[in-house]
Amino acid sequence: MKLDMHGFIQKAGPLRALAVVVSRHGEEVGRYAWDDLCRRNVYSASKSFTSAAVGIAQKEGLLSLDEKLTEAFPEELPKEVSPNLAKATVRDLLTMCLGQPESFLMGGDRPLHQEKNWVKLSLAQPFTDEPGTRFLYNNVGPYLAGVLVQRRAGCDLLRYLGPRLLWPIGITTTTWETDPMGYTFGAGGMFLTPDELHRFGLLCLQKGRWQGRQLVPQAYLEEATQKQVENGGQGYGYLFWRGAQGSYRADGKYGQFSIVMEDQDAVVTITAECRQ
Numbered sequence: 001m002k003l004d005m006h007g008f009i010q011k012a013g014p015l016r017a018l019a020v021v022v023s024r025h026g027e028e029v030g031r032y033a034w035d036d037l038c039r040r041n042v043y044s045a046s047k048s049f050t051s052a053a054v055g056i057a058q059k060e061g062l063l064s065l066d067e068k069l070t071e072a073f074p075e076e077l078p079k080e081v082s083p084n085l086a087k088a089t090v091r092d093l094l095t096m097c098l099g100q101p102e103s104f105l106m107g108g109d110r111p112l113h114q115e116k117n118w119v120k121l122s123l124a125q126p127f128t129d130e131p132g133t134r135f136l137y138n139n140v141g142p143y144l145a146g147v148l149v150q151r152r153a154g155c156d157l158l159r160y161l162g163p164r165l166l167w168p169i170g171i172t173t174t175t176w177e178t179d180p181m182g183y184t185f186g187a188g189g190m191f192l193t194p195d196e197l198h199r200f201g202l203l204c205l206q207k208g209r210w211q212g213r214q215l216v217p218q219a220y221l222e223e224a225t226q227k228q229v230e231n232g233g234q235g236y237g238y239l240f241w242r243g244a245q246g247s248y249r250a251d252g253k254y255g256q257f258s259i260v261m262e263d264q265d266a267v268v269t270i271t272a273e274c275r276q
Contacts, residue, residue, distance in 0.1 A: 003030035043252030050186035051239035055220030062152035084127035093141035094238035116180035139187035146186020157184035198269035201258030
């Protein structure tokens with residue numbers, strides 16, 4: 001049954017929505033496009049792909065969520081390792097509870113850094129809080145998580161995720177922002193069409209399974225999309241936001257969403273250029 005989307009279209013258009021795709025019970029039930037369905041920056045919705053990469057890498061034995069950052073990045077540690085940095089783990093990278101007092105590596109800041117080694121730069125920031133105790137939205141966590149996968153796998157995130165996740169769900173050659181050293185920037189900058197982002201949401205709804213293949217480990221994905229920490233709202237998982245009525249989402253700036261509603265067996269994906 002197709003949805004009557006007239007009311008949504010009238011309200012979303014002035015907010016600069018670009019496209020919406022809705023699926024329920026495995027069938028597409030609605031779509032509308034205000035512009036071409038080309039690839040655009042999905043900003044921080046990229047973080048959820050990085051989370052999936054971590055889950056796959058853990059399954060392959062490349063890393064552990066309980067691994068200390070001091071073990072993961074021994075070459076880039078500051079001369080003085082604070083007690084809080086010494087406690088921080090890969091899991092803390094995924095929950096936005098790293099312990100740093102300010103957001104770092106955000107969009108407007110990245111072009112200004114003279115230091116090319118952003119891993120070293122990130123670990124040099126203060127760790128003022130005990131990891132796992134305070135939520136702060138921060139690009140350092142997903143960036144470092146993505147770098148760790150790349151170092152352990154010996155390739156960038158697009159090459160790593162290509163045969164494991166992207167190609168099977170129909171995402172072929174695309175682009176993803178990189179840092180000055182050539183590492184994929186796992187906190188943002190992936191370019192996708194609305195349909196490509198939507199298929200990722202469908203993959204999540206199907207517990208990481210696609211056309212008979214388990215692409216993302218089910219146990220990891222279930223953990224990643226559940227509330228792991230308080231964030232002043234519905235909670236936060238491993239680079240996934242929790243939402244109302246048991247939903248969760250990949251969430252990017254200016255209105256890039258793939259919202260998974262398990263209770264309704266539905267996915268709603270929106271791309272936009274909403275700056276209100």
